[in-house]
Amino acid sequence: MGSERPARLALEREGEIARLVLDAPPRNEMDHGFFRDFAALVATLPGLPVRGLVVHGAGRHFSSGADVDALKADVAGARQERAAAALLEATAGFQTLHDLPYPTVAAVGGCCLGSGLELALACRWRVAAANAVFALPETTFGLMPGCGGTVRLPALVGRGRAVELLLSGRIVDAAEALAIGLVDALVDRRELLLAARRLLERVPA
């Protein structure tokens, strides 16, 4: 499916910092083709001779995550084996990102929801613009996070807060995200990528 559609991911190099762009505006939505492409691209990253990687969305949003209805139909329907495989690939891809031998930062503006947030959680740091909103809304659709959200969130925000966010599915704004440790810094929206890059440049090589 991934090959039938234009690339929805881009890898840019700017000196010693690489950028991984979720490039399916406006919402940079993820479907299982995206997951597969992501896993394939991220598999090429460990050997990249860079000091760090910024992950961000094209346009206003980071990512709205998966199309829940499509995902639900896929995992329960005739293509469930394929969907399950794609989900495992996504989780493995996020873990490869987590394990990269150089630091990673998610630069988050706008929506960062569901698997979009799970991707951001796999980065070492998260910087956010004031318009960023975060949620793992899967439980409100009869599902649960399936790409690391339930495993990675407690370590960042504490067990109780994680349980509360996972079961309520509620939206956290940028200020609260900073207060609870979900993001590491709030930055001016116009300087989001610059701030992410600077953060990586401050890490000793």
Add this chain to the structure above:
Amino acid sequence: MKLLFTPGADGIGTLVLANPPRNTFEQPRFAERAELERILGHAGQKALIVTGEGRHFSHGADPERLREQLRDPAFQREMDGGKELLALIAAAPVPTLALVRGGCLGAGLELALCCDFRFAATSALFGFPEVELGLIPGFGAPLFIDGVAARRTAIDLLLSGRMVGAEEAHALGIADTVSPAATLEQGARTFLNGLVGKRTVAQVRAVMESVRNARRLPLVEALRRETELFLQVARGE
């Protein structure tokens, strides 16, 4: 200690530690393992409130009795058995909330820290008085406070033995909320209902299993298990 369990029609059960007036632990193995497992895993249950009968949550062990018990060479086994019970609560299949009025001390605080949430009445008092008796907390306090309060807070409370009131406990991250005793329980029920009211039992348990796995399984294994749980929930299994 007697455990009074009331299942809730809304899926929110209540477990009362009933050894008033202070709900002390007469022995480390404070309950039958099978009984506690039955309470935690009660069919249809989606959340559990843990509280104490009367004015206090629990003052932990009775120091007089503890001194006698310590003479028994087999006492370590008893303590291990008690810790296993607390570990069961910490690994509960549903979210747990300690509703704390009055004293929440020593083993009582260790039990409260095993819960996912602590809602305090303005009367609540938290602390580890063991050091004042020449002892140390023996029920897993350093483990259970980890991830609830900062390490500096843990060290402060464990070594100083000082008591903190509800407001300070809130500031330190030990209490999630503080409210007047009159509205405490309703507030907790409203909160839990907001989390689990619209969720299925299967969803709640899958999310909780995965959250618990984050601490007890290697990362890669916890991630794989999460995807399995996701698929089970999605397929309505």
